[in-house]
Amino acid sequence: MFGGSLIWLKRTAAALFLIPYFIxxxxxxxxxxFLELAIxxxxxxxxxxxxxxxxxxxxxGGDLIRCISFNVALYYNTIISWC
Numbered sequence: 682m683f684g685g686s687l688i689w690l691k692r693t694a695a696a697l698f699l700i701p702y703f704i705x706x707x708x709x710x711x712x713x714x715f716l717e718l719a720i721x722x723x724x725x726x727x728x729x730x731x732x733x734x735x736x737x738x739x740x741x742g743g744d745l746i747r748c749i750s751f752n753v754a755l756y757y758n759t760i761i762s763w764c
Contacts, residue, residue, distance in 0.1 A: 721731045729743030 717728065717731055720735065721727065724731060724734055726734065727743075728746045729740060732739040732743040
């Protein structure tokens with residue numbers, strides 16, 4: 682009775698996740714990304730310098746970007762070395 686609906690739910694769970702993901706990407710992710718690129722090119726600074734120029738309080742955002750980039754690179758390099 683519920684077997685068909687559970688299979689449908691498993692198939693569409695990824696698609697249902699992608700709907701709010703793309704909405705938030707369009708609302709928050711891309712504008713902040715382009716803002717950082719534009720300010721960085723104008724001031725000739727990197728991620729930490731850009732957010733420090735916007736506000737010293739936001740310097741932690743640049744530090745966080747650096748930590749996330751390091752962790753992602755470490756993760757992908759580990760996966761590539763296993764292959």
